Amino acid sequence: MINIGRNNILEVKREKDFGFYLGDYGRDEVLLPKSMTENKKISIGDKIEVFVYRDSKDRPIATFKKPLAMVGDVAYLKVAYITNFGAFVDIGLDRDVFVPLKEQRFKLHKDSYYLFYIYLDKTGRIAATTDVDKYIILASDDNKEYKVGEEVVGQVYARGDNGTLLIAVESKYRGIILPNEYYTDVYPGTELKLRIKIIYEDGVIGLTPRKTRLSEREKIQEEILKYLRKNGGFMNFNDKSKPEDIKATFNTSKNYFKMALGGLMKEGKIEQNEEGTRLLEGRK
Known part of the structure; x- marks a missing residue:
């Protein structure tokens, strides 16, 4: 039986001017056009591996080309x-x-x-x-081992009603990002660089797009300084600002925002009061 959409090992049965007819042990045959032989030397009786699909006229066609995906992938x-x-x-x-x-x-x-x-x-x-x-599997079912803190690449393939993002790590393994781990709009199809935060008892991988605590703080500090310079050295945000306002402007949580402000204050780059935060860079 010749399998459409998959690789097949078939025997070269006969040759025509336009191509070779390939078959298995049954009566089914498929054409390998000479335009798809990639200049390979082919003889009657050879057994060759080809991918089989249907052309625009719905005829089974064989090719040496390697598809990006096969049936079942x-x-x-x-x-x-x-x-x-x-x-x-x-x-x-x-x-x-x-x-x-x-x-x-x-x-x-x-x-x-x-x-x-x-x-x-x-x-x-x-x-x-x-x-x-239903085709995304647990890493443990594939004897694939991941470690907390490891960086991976994953694709968003769905979004739950509660805002949880469903992720396929390496396009294959089941993972999730909880709503409190991301602060920008993310849609199915988005590919993300992620860090493993936890591996749950059921084998699902808990992920976050955030970097390590120190790296995340440095990133937010850069965003704060950029915002201040762009707005004349002042912003009406401080460590008392509402979490939703911080999220809307800086795409981060209030805890990370406060941590970043604290670091900048220790470095003498900013000062805070009830009105907001002021830039001190360049002042003697």
């Missing part, structure tokens, strides 16, 4: 174009993969990347869906 892929009846994603072949409207759990945008699960539809064509949650 979850992959971070680019949307090639959008139509009224669905979207198409690039998997590295001369034909893009269809994403039906019913398989889009959120709005897709051309040239943006998202996580997709690749499957065969009822007609035997390769298709994709953004409904990937």
